[in-house]
Amino acid sequence: MEPLNPLIALSGGLLIGLAAALLLLMSGRIAGVSGMAARALGIARSGPKRAEAAMFIVGLPLGALLVNGFVRQPAITVTSSLIVLIIGGLLVGFGTRLGNGCTSGHGVCGMARLSPRSLAATAAFMTAGFLVVGVARHLIGS
Numbered sequence: 001m002e003p004l005n006p007l008i009a010l011s012g013g014l015l016i017g018l019a020a021a022l023l024l025l026m027s028g029r030i031a032g033v034s035g036m037a038a039r040a041l042g043i044a045r046s047g048p049k050r051a052e053a054a055m056f057i058v059g060l061p062l063g064a065l066l067v068n069g070f071v072r073q074p075a076i077t078v079t080s081s082l083i084v085l086i087i088g089g090l091l092v093g094f095g096t097r098l099g100n101g102c103t104s105g106h107g108v109c110g111m112a113r114l115s116p117r118s119l120a121a122t123a124a125f126m127t128a129g130f131l132v133v134g135v136a137r138h139l140i141g142s
Contacts, residue, residue, distance in 0.1 A: 008071055020109050027052075032105020033060070034096035043097075099125070 020031040029048055038044035039053035047053060078085070096102040099121050101110065106125075110118020 016104075016108060017112075020104075020112070024109070030105060030109045031056075032101045032109060033057075034093070034102035035105055038097070095125075 023029050023031045027048065035044060035047055036053045036056045039047040040050060040057045042050065048056075080088075092102075099106070100117070101121065103122075103125060106115075106118040106121040111122055
């Protein structure tokens with residue numbers, strides 16, 4: 001796998017921040033993906049209109065496809081089984097509902113607003129991530 005250009009990562013981060021800031025300034029909404037997905041699926045009763053939330057969720061992969069036409073992508077190899085990926089995805093979804101938001105909502109938008117709940121959530125999921133990687137690599141071996 002070839003190393004990625006740091007400018008590409010920087011520009012991606014800037015675009016995420018700009019999009020989150022514009023959504024907050026123009027509609028008063030926080031760009032948390034799990035909240036938008038829950039609203040689009042009808043799981044959450046509050047938030048933007050379902051159609052707006054659905055457009056946000058549909059726009060995420062469409063935006064990625066658009067960028068894919070301009071930026072060379074590294075080769076990605078998935079080494080986990082399908083069942084492990086499904087279980088992991090379900091656990092992440094459960095955790096985002098339990099934590100009242102996901103990494104994008106808490107880590108990008110909440111941290112920028114210095115939300116105490118987001119500061120605590122970001123510290124918790126970063127710590128958990130470090131611990132899981134440490135255990136998986138050094139105790140279990142992957």
